[in-house]
Amino acid sequence: MKRYTVVDWAILGLVAVVTGVIFTFTWNVYYIGKALGGPVVARALSYGLWFIGAPLAASLIRKPASAFLGETLGALVETFLPNAGGFTNLIYGICQGIASEAAYAIFGYRKWGVLQGLLAGAFAGPVAVALDAILFQSLATPPVMLAWTAASVISGAIYGAIVSAIGRTVRGGSEK
Amino acid sequence: MGCEGLVDPAVLFIYGLVLTLVLFIDRDALSLALIGVPNAIVGFALGWRKYKVLIALFLIGFAGLAINALLLTNVGPAVLVVGPLIVRAGAVNTFITIGLRITGIAGVAFLFVSLVDPALTIRSLERELRLPKGVCFALAYALRLVDLMSKDLREVQGVRVLRGYRSVPITPTDIKSVLTPLLSVGYERALWVGIAAELRGFRLRKVSKEPLRIGWKEAIVLTLLALQILIALAGMLGYLWLVVPYTFH
Numbered sequence: 448m449k450r451y452t453v454v455d456w457a458i459l460g461l462v463a464v465v466t467g468v469i470f471t472f473t474w475n476v477y478y479i480g481k482a483l484g485g486p487v488v489a490r491a492l493s494y495g496l497w498f499i500g501a502p503l504a505a506s507l508i509r510k511p512a513s514a515f516l517g518e519t520l521g522a523l524v525e526t527f528l529p530n531a532g533g534f535t536n537l538i539y540g541i542c543q544g545i546a547s548e549a550a551y552a553i554f555g556y557r558k559w560g561v562l563q564g565l566l567a568g569a570f571a572g573p574v575a576v577a578l579d580a581i582l583f584q585s586l587a588t589p590p591v592m593l594a595w596t597a598a599s600v601i602s603g604a605i606y607g608a609i610v611s612a613i614g615r616t617v618r619g620g621s622e623k
Numbered sequence: 624m625g626c627e628g629l630v631d632p633a634v635l636f637i638y639g640l641v642l643t644l645v646l647f648i649d650r651d652a653l654s655l656a657l658i659g660v661p662n663a664i665v666g667f668a669l670g671w672r673k674y675k676v677l678i679a680l681f682l683i684g685f686a687g688l689a690i691n692a693l694l695l696t697n698v699g700p701a702v703l704v705v706g707p708l709i710v711r712a713g714a715v716n717t718f719i720t721i722g723l724r725i726t727g728i729a730g731v732a733f734l735f736v737s738l739v740d741p742a743l744t745i746r747s748l749e750r751e752l753r754l755p756k757g758v759c760f761a762l763a764y765a766l767r768l769v770d771l772m773s774k775d776l777r778e779v780q781g782v783r784v785l786r787g788y789r790s791v792p793i794t795p796t797d798i799k800s801v802l803t804p805l806l807s808v809g810y811e812r813a814l815w816v817g818i819a820a821e822l823r824g825f826r827l828r829k830v831s832k833e834p835l836r837i838g839w840k841e842a843i844v845l846t847l848l849a850l851q852i853l854i855a856l857a858g859m860l861g862y863l864w865l866v867v868p869y870t871f872h
Contacts, residue, residue: 453825454817456757460764461813464772465806467765478680481687488687507810520758524765526732527741529674531681531725533732534643582647583721588695609795610802617806 449510458507462517466500467524473497474530495602498571500540501547502564502607506614509559514551514567518544539578543571547607561611568607572599630844631836632744633751638848639735645855646727652720654858658851659727666730669737681729685722692717741766750833760825764816772809779804 473496480492504517522540526533550566551559576596642662649655667678692714699712742763749759779801780790792798837845 451757452817453757453760453821454814456761457764457813457817457820458810460761460768461806461809463761463765464768465802465809468769468772475680478684481684484687484690503806507806516758516761520761520765523762527736527744527766529670529677529733529736531677531684531729531732533728533735534640535647535728537640538644538647582724583691591695605795606798609799613799613802613806616803617810 451510455508455510455513459504459513459516459520462500462504462507463520463524466503466517466521467528469496469499470521470525470536471528471530474532494572494575494599495568495604495606497539497575498543498547498568498603499606499610501544501550501571502567503610503614505547505551505567506559506564506611507618509618511551511556512548515544515548518547518571535582539575542574542578546570546574559611560615561608564611564614565604565608567611568603568605569600570603571607572596572601572603575599575603629738630840631747631751631838632739633747633835634837634841634844635735635739636744636748636752638844639731641848642731642851643728645852646724646731649724649855649859650720651855651858651861652716652723654854655720655723655727657854657858659723659730662734663726663730666732666734666737670733673737674733678729678733688722688725689714689718692721749830751835753832756828756830760820764813768809771812772805775805775808776801 473493476493476496480488498518500518500521501514502517504520505514507513508517519537519540522536522544525536525540530536547567547570550563550570554563573596576592576599579595580592642658646655646658649658671678693708693710696717697709697711697714699716701709702712702715703710745759745762745766748754748762749756783800784790788800789797792801835841
């Protein structure tokens with residue numbers, strides 16, 4: 448396994464602050480959506496932005512576990528910043544990070560491109576829906592769950608692809 | 624507010640994380656009320672001065688929760704009739720259970736952020752809870768960057784306005800055009816910070832490990848945590864309904 452250098456940790460710090468601030472900003476989107484249409488609409492609108500930590504970190508660092516660490520550290524920073532989600536952010540971050548990490552693991556940690564970023568965002572979707580089903584258990588009827596899962600996967604895939612492309616531009620070089 | 628002289632941040636971190644997990648899985652309305660309401664009162668009271676807008680936004684969100692409960696779980700016997708609207712037991716139950724859960728989680732969150740200093744918490748996590756030093760370095764660097772990145776963001780927004788674009792990113796394209804320069808600057812900075820830290824012997828730095836500091840304040844916090852776990856267990860196993868028969872059911 449490739450060893451993490453201090454530069455990698457510093458880049459993870461950068462990803463954590465950017466995603467932590469975006470995650471915190473996303474709470475505003477969530478609140479507006481929640482006030483207008485309740486938790487279901489709120490989550491569907493804000494999902495994708497909450498999954499960007501993993502593909503961003505992976506496309507910048509390109510080492511095993513970077514996706515997991517990117518999502519988890521972003522969530523930890525978000526926990527330290529004032530918002531109503533508190534420690535649920537960390538629980539979601541860890542679980543979503545594991546799911547996103549799978550997108551890079553299935554390619555044997557050899558590819559770090561836009562496709563992998565897209566998959567990393569998409570993989571986090573069902574996990575977030577599953578956690579929501581626990582958190583908002585009574586609201587999650589099967590048709591709602593299905594729509595919710597589809598929305599989160601699409602939203603995650605779009606933002607995952609976008610941040611992977613950004614990561615590639617910033618870091619430069621090929622997908623490998 | 625700093626945390627020197629207050630409760631050990633690591634203990635508050637454990638309290639917040641464990642209690643949130645408990646609230647996350649607890650499905651019993653009475654135990655959720657017994658745990659969530661006191662934490663919410665304390666958390667909102669402590670955070671009110673600094674985070675009143677956030678707390679107000681959180682409370683406004685209850686309107687949405689009511690809408691969802693009415694739309695998705697309005698089943699069972701009628702409880703309330705307001706004109707054409709019939710509110711049924713299912714919607715009331717859902718509103719109460721989820722409302723109590725998210726109130727408790729938010730209360731714990733505001734309690735935590737009001738009482739701890741993030742930098743001291745990270746130090747505590749490293750020394751007392753043995754979090755790897757690389758992770759703590761990344762976290763400390765991230766928190767150090769918040770102000771710097773905010774300044775960078777304002778400059779990017781200023782340039783966007785000068786070019787005739789909207790300053791607040793809304794579409795995915797907006798987000799891309801804001802994030803790319805922000806990350807480019809940050810990436811270059813992180814690269815040099817990493818090199819500088821490496822040259823100063825970061826890898827060789829020994830972390831002085833300390834046992835969890837348990838004074839009387841920490842003992843009270845941990846006792847309260849244990850008590851709330853017991854309440855949640857009793858609630859989930861159905862025992863609380865025997866003790867307090869007049870409930871939401």
